[in-house]
Amino acid sequence: MTKQYEKFLETLEGNTRQHFFNALQAISQDRFENFDMKKLVGSDLYRIRIGKRRIIFRRESSGNTVLKIESRGNVYKGL
Secondary structure (H helix, E strand, O other), rough: HHHHHHHHHHHHHHHHHHHHHHHHHHHHHOOOOEEEEEOOOOOOEEEEOOOOOOOOEEEEOOEEEEEEEEEEHOOOOOO
């Protein structure tokens, strides 16, 4: 996990922080059954929704890569 994501998680409250931590673990383990995950239209990217925030990531055979964690309004810009 990068310093940027660690700083982001530190700004969150307890339950929300735990939910994001669980989502990041699910991404690393390729297990999504407990999360609101969708493939983005016209892209090879996926998103997990947690409240008003989104995690954007790419699924690859070598492992999944988190690209962005931001609020709903900003996360899709520049993809």
